[in-house]
Amino acid sequence: MHKLPDSIWKLRSLCEVYFINPVKVSGAPWELPTDIRMLQNLELLEVDDCHLEGQIPYGIGRLSPLRSLSLSCTNVSEVPKTISMLPCLQRLELYCNKIQELPMLPISLTHLNVSSKSLWLVPNLSNLTNLIELKLHGASGESKFCSGELWWIGKLSKLKTLSLRLNNVYAPAKLASLPHLNELYMSILDLQTYPQFPLSLEKLFLTTYNSTLSNLRNLSFFCLWESPMQEIQIDGFQLPYLRELVVAKCEALESIGLSSIRKLKAFLVDDCGKLVEIQFSWASESLEHFTIHNCRSFKRLVCMGEAGHDNDETANKMISCEGRLILSTKALQKLQRFDLSGDNGIxxxxxxxxxxxxxxxxxxxxxxxxxxxxxxxxxxxxxxxxxxxxxxxxxxxxxxxxxxxxxxxxxxxxxxxxxxxxxxxxxxxxxxxxxxxxxxxxxxxxxxxxxxxxxxxxxxxxxxxxxxxxxxxxxxxxxxxxxxxxxxx
The missing domain is CATH 3.80.10 (Leucine-rich repeat, LRR (right-handed beta-alpha superhelix))
Incomplete structure (x- = not known):
C-alpha cells in the first residue's frame, strides 16, 4: 500500500488513523483528501510517509474531537489557518522539511514539536499558555537564517521541556521565569548574553559553555554538542549534583578539564577529532561509566591533585605520558565500565x-x-x-x-x-x-x-x-x- 485508501475517509465512526511507511517503499506522491472532514469522530491522525505532500486540507478544522495530529518525514508544505479551530487538539507534531511558517495555533495545545529545514519565520506562540513541551527546529547552515523573536517564551509558565534550534535568532532572555522547566536544548541560537536559567532545570543541552552560567545547582545531565570551543573547564562547585556529562561532535575541542565534580557517574566523549587531553580531579569519587569514542587525536588522560587530597607524583607523571593511557584505580575509585573506541594515539x-x-x-x-x-x-x-x-x-x-x-x-x-x-x-x-x-x-x-x-x-x-x-x-x-x-x- 502506497497511500491511504479513499474508502477510509467514509468510515465516519473511525477514531484513530495510523499510516506508517517505515521502509520508505517507493510510490506515487499523494495528499490528504478533502474528504478527511467526513471523519467527525477522529481523535488521532498519524502519518509517517515521505510520499505525502501538499497542504493539510482546510477541512481539518471541522474535526473538533481531534486530540493528536502527527506528520513525520513528509513533504507537507502548508498548515491551514483552520487548524486554530480545533478545540481539543493537545499534541501537534510536524516533522516536515517544506513547512516555512506556522499559522495561529489552538490554545489547547500542550505538546508542540515542529522541525523543518525551510522554517524561516519564528511564530509568536505567546497564546499557547498550556504548553508543557515545545520544540522548534528551523533552517540551519551558514546561508540559512530564521527571522523572528523568542521573547514570548517567558509567558509559557507551564513549560517543562524546551528545544530550540533556530539559526541567528536571539536566545530568549527570560528563561528564569519558567518555574517548571526541567529540560532545555539550545543550538545555533545567537547568544549575545547567556540567559539566566531556572533553578528547576535538570537537563541541559548547549553548544557553548562558560563559568558565568548561573542557577545550575540542580542540573543532573549536561550535554555540550557541536561546540566551536577549543577548551572547556567544568567546575563541580557550579554543578554540585551533575551525574551525567556528554561532550559530542565538538570538532575544534582540544582539551577538557573537570574539577570537583563529586557526584559525576557517567562521562562520555564522542566524535571530538582534535581532542588531545582530558584532565580531571585526582579522586573521582563516584564516576562509574567512562567512554571515549572516535577521538582520533586523543593521547593523554591527566589526573590533577586537589587541595585536601593525596597527590602521587609518580602516578601523575605516568598518567600524563603521551600515548600511554594509565587508568589509576586510585583516581577512578568507583569505576565500573570503561570503553575506548575509534582510531586514536594510544x-x-x-x-x-x-x-x-x-x-x-x-x-x-x-x-x-x-x-x-x-x-x-x-x-x-x-x-x-x-x-x-x-x-x-x-x-x-x-x-x-x-x-x-x-x-x-x-x-x-x-x-x-x-x-x-x-x-x-x-x-x-x-x-x-x-x-x-x-x-x-x-x-x-x-x-x-x-x-x-x-x-x-x-x-x-x-x-x-x-x-x-x-x-x-x-x-x-x-x-x-x-x-x-x-x-x-
Missing part, C-alpha cells in the same frame, strides 16, 4: 592499582594499540571485549581473570594467547573470530570456555586421525592401481 593501556568495582572493559577499533596491561588488578572484571585492534600483541594477565563471565575477541590478528591453559572460568561465554593465533585452530569459536578447552584438547587427536586416514587411503589406492596393472603386490 599505543598502551595500563591499569594501576586494585579495584573490586570494575566489571566491564571494552576496547575497539584502535589499530595503534600494542599492549593492554594490568587487567589482574580488576578483581571483579565480568566482561572483556577487544575488537579490531590489529596491532595488539599483549593482553597481560588475561589468563588470571578468575571472575570473567564474558570474553569477546574479534579481528585481533597479532594477538597470541593459549586460552586452554588459563584460569578463566569454564562457564565463561567466549566469542573468538578472525584471531587465528589466539584460537589455535582455523574456525571461529562461540560458546563456554570449557568447550573451547575440550576442542583444543581433541584437535591434536583429530589431526592425527586425519593424517592416518589420509595415509591409509593412499596405501589402498596404490594397491588398487597395482592390481589393475596385473603386477604382483
Amino acid at each position: 599505543f598502551e593501556i595500563q591499569v594501576v592499582g586494585s579495584s573490586a568495582s570494575w566489571e566491564v572493559f571494552s576496547v575497539s577499533g584502535c589499530p595503534s594499540l600494542r599492549s593492554l596491561r594490568g587487567l589482574p588488578n580488576l578483581k571483579n572484571l565480568q566482561s572483556l571485549s577487544v575488537f579490531t585492534c590489529s596491532g595488539l600483541q599483549v593482553v597481560e594477565g588475561l589468563d588470571q581473570l578468575e571472575c570473567l563471565k564474558e570474553l569477546k575477541v574479534w579481528n585481533c590478528r597479532s594477538l597470541e594467547i593459549d586460552l586452554s591453559t588459563t584460569k578463566l572460568p569454564d562457564d565463561c561465554d567466549t566469542y573468538i573470530d578472525h584471531c587465528k593465533k589466539l584460537c589455535g585452530f582455523e574456525k571461529r569459536f562461540v560458546g563456554p570456555l570449557q568447550s573451547y578447552k575440550r576442542d583444543k584438547e581433541q584437535e591434536p587427536k583429530q589431526k592425527q586421525e586425519s593424517r592416518f586416514k589420509q595415509e591409509q587411503e593412499s596405501i589402498d589406492q596404490k594397491k588398487k592401481d597395482k592390481k589393475g596393472t596385473g603386477k604382483p603386490l
Whole structure:
C-alpha cells in the first residue's frame, strides 16, 4: 500500500488513523483528501510517509474531537489557518522539511514539536499558555537564517521541556521565569548574553559553555554538542549534583578539564577529532561509566591533585605520558565500565592499582594499540571485549581473570594467547573470530570456555586421525592401481 485508501475517509465512526511507511517503499506522491472532514469522530491522525505532500486540507478544522495530529518525514508544505479551530487538539507534531511558517495555533495545545529545514519565520506562540513541551527546529547552515523573536517564551509558565534550534535568532532572555522547566536544548541560537536559567532545570543541552552560567545547582545531565570551543573547564562547585556529562561532535575541542565534580557517574566523549587531553580531579569519587569514542587525536588522560587530597607524583607523571593511557584505580575509585573506541594515539593501556568495582572493559577499533596491561588488578572484571585492534600483541594477565563471565575477541590478528591453559572460568561465554593465533585452530569459536578447552584438547587427536586416514587411503589406492596393472603386490 502506497497511500491511504479513499474508502477510509467514509468510515465516519473511525477514531484513530495510523499510516506508517517505515521502509520508505517507493510510490506515487499523494495528499490528504478533502474528504478527511467526513471523519467527525477522529481523535488521532498519524502519518509517517515521505510520499505525502501538499497542504493539510482546510477541512481539518471541522474535526473538533481531534486530540493528536502527527506528520513525520513528509513533504507537507502548508498548515491551514483552520487548524486554530480545533478545540481539543493537545499534541501537534510536524516533522516536515517544506513547512516555512506556522499559522495561529489552538490554545489547547500542550505538546508542540515542529522541525523543518525551510522554517524561516519564528511564530509568536505567546497564546499557547498550556504548553508543557515545545520544540522548534528551523533552517540551519551558514546561508540559512530564521527571522523572528523568542521573547514570548517567558509567558509559557507551564513549560517543562524546551528545544530550540533556530539559526541567528536571539536566545530568549527570560528563561528564569519558567518555574517548571526541567529540560532545555539550545543550538545555533545567537547568544549575545547567556540567559539566566531556572533553578528547576535538570537537563541541559548547549553548544557553548562558560563559568558565568548561573542557577545550575540542580542540573543532573549536561550535554555540550557541536561546540566551536577549543577548551572547556567544568567546575563541580557550579554543578554540585551533575551525574551525567556528554561532550559530542565538538570538532575544534582540544582539551577538557573537570574539577570537583563529586557526584559525576557517567562521562562520555564522542566524535571530538582534535581532542588531545582530558584532565580531571585526582579522586573521582563516584564516576562509574567512562567512554571515549572516535577521538582520533586523543593521547593523554591527566589526573590533577586537589587541595585536601593525596597527590602521587609518580602516578601523575605516568598518567600524563603521551600515548600511554594509565587508568589509576586510585583516581577512578568507583569505576565500573570503561570503553575506548575509534582510531586514536594510544599505543598502551595500563591499569594501576586494585579495584573490586570494575566489571566491564571494552576496547575497539584502535589499530595503534600494542599492549593492554594490568587487567589482574580488576578483581571483579565480568566482561572483556577487544575488537579490531590489529596491532595488539599483549593482553597481560588475561589468563588470571578468575571472575570473567564474558570474553569477546574479534579481528585481533597479532594477538597470541593459549586460552586452554588459563584460569578463566569454564562457564565463561567466549566469542573468538578472525584471531587465528589466539584460537589455535582455523574456525571461529562461540560458546563456554570449557568447550573451547575440550576442542583444543581433541584437535591434536583429530589431526592425527586425519593424517592416518589420509595415509591409509593412499596405501589402498596404490594397491588398487597395482592390481589393475596385473603386477604382483
